[in-house]
Amino acid sequence: MRQILIIGAGKSTGVLVDYLLKKSEQEKLQLLIADKNLEQAKFLSQNHKCAQAVELDIFNADQRQLYIQKADIVISMLPARFHIEVARDCIAFEKSMVTASYVSPEMEDLNDQAIEKNLVFMNEIGVDPGIDHMSAMQVIDRIRNQGGKMLLFESFTGGLVAPESDDNLWNYKFTWNPRNVVTAGQGGAAKFIQEGKYKYIPYHKLFRRTEFLDVEGYGRFEALANRNSLKYRSVYGLDDILTLYRGTMRRVGFSKAWNMFVQLGMTDDTYIIEDSENMSYRDFVNSFLPYSPTDSVELKMRHVLKVDQDDIMWDKLLELDLFSTTKKVKLKEATPAQILQKILEDSWTLKAGEKDMIVMYHKFGYELNGEKKQIDSTMVCLGDGHLQTAMAKTVGLPVAIAALKILNGVITKPGVQIPITAEIYEPILEELKDYGIRFRESEINYLGYNPLSL
Secondary structure (H helix, E strand, O other), X not given: OEEEEEEOOOOOHHHHHHHHHHOHHHHOEEEEEEEXXXXXXXXXXXXXXXXXXXXXXXXXXXXXXXXXXXXXXXXXXXXXXXXXHHHHHHHHOOOEEEEXXXXXXXXXXXXXXXXXXXXXEEOOOEEOOEHHHHHHHHHHHHXXXXXXXXXXXXXXXXXXXXXXXXXXXXXXXXXXOHHHHHOOOXXXXXXXXXXXXXXXXXXXHHXXXXXXXXXXXXXXXXXXXXXXXXXXXXXXXXXXXXXXXXXXXXEOOHHHHHHHHHHHOOOOOOOOOOOHHHOEHHHHHHOOOOOOOOOOHHHHHHHHHOOOOOOHHHHHHHHOOOOOOOOEOOOOOOOHHHHHHHHHHHHHEOOOOOOEEEEXXXXXXXXXXXEEEEEEXXXXXXXXXXXXXXXXXXXXXXXXXXXXXXXXXXXXXXXXXXXXXXXXXXXXXXXXXXXXXXXXXXXXXXXXXXXXXX
């Protein structure tokens, strides 16, 4: 039996484990599921004869190295900042490794050692990053192989609530890490390039610069820029491209409403709110508003935001119960962002039986034989419930498929890498179709941009 060590029993690990267990007898696999929460690891093992659950504190080096040493390949489903501890042990014990996270500078520093020891260190093999890389490069390479020249590449992904569970005014619920939603866009201006011109959107303007995207069967969405689209120019081999833009998808109207929190300062994560533990939600809101001996918190809020009481934006705020005097923050020394997250989790946490949805949209503009063309490519993945969420499927399945293909010698190129070569993306994308994760392409007129308004 070949042993696969899976470290981390979080939200996406269940789908990963389920995939590997279904192939365990045919592929002669034994899974070792390690997590600090032993009960969660046991739950994911499903009492299967080819799975064992063990307790692991990732900071216990002796214990961690014992399990890694015995494995044939290691999958790390830990929070991104902890991968490096596992990666260094994988170098020491000559084990290939798979993660869904972005390549960190520390991980990149291991590239030469991984190549020297003929190890595959596959990263960014989840959904975003992951499926976006693979589906984009498949089309980009096809265009290049036909002799085409890339002019435009735009890519958008959204983790959203499925239509049947979309029952609030924001058309949104948390389907992944809420903190990442609350702090999205911070840390610098969004950077991208349009028709050869560099563009920048500072954080305080980010949520008012959106574009519309229509997905057949699912209606209209809006997209806002990711922080740095430019870092993928060289990765995708698009150094000469005129337009490169990556963004996040939400339902129309979300960004305008979210901008109210940004303008008030509620998404700030750089300072502590005094006595936050004893605050009511109303106290928290009032702390960002000017003093008035006569006006209510609601009236001050509407005045500061310039929102009328019959505006849908105001209804969205009321729906969150922001002005409650009885609901308490109960977080010690919390930042505004942490408190806002707590408030939003009351309303935006998926309930039992509710389903999520992943939506992806690519635009490829190119020139072939003197003619400008465009391909639009979309993917929608719906969740099947609490454990088989769309997010879990689109993260867990590519990780599992990649690990098995590395183990079986289908993917062999050594080094720290992401899935942008045909050797990797062709077999994985083909297998993902069996799980309903497939892209629909359409050829449209090349839209481009008006050079006079750049």
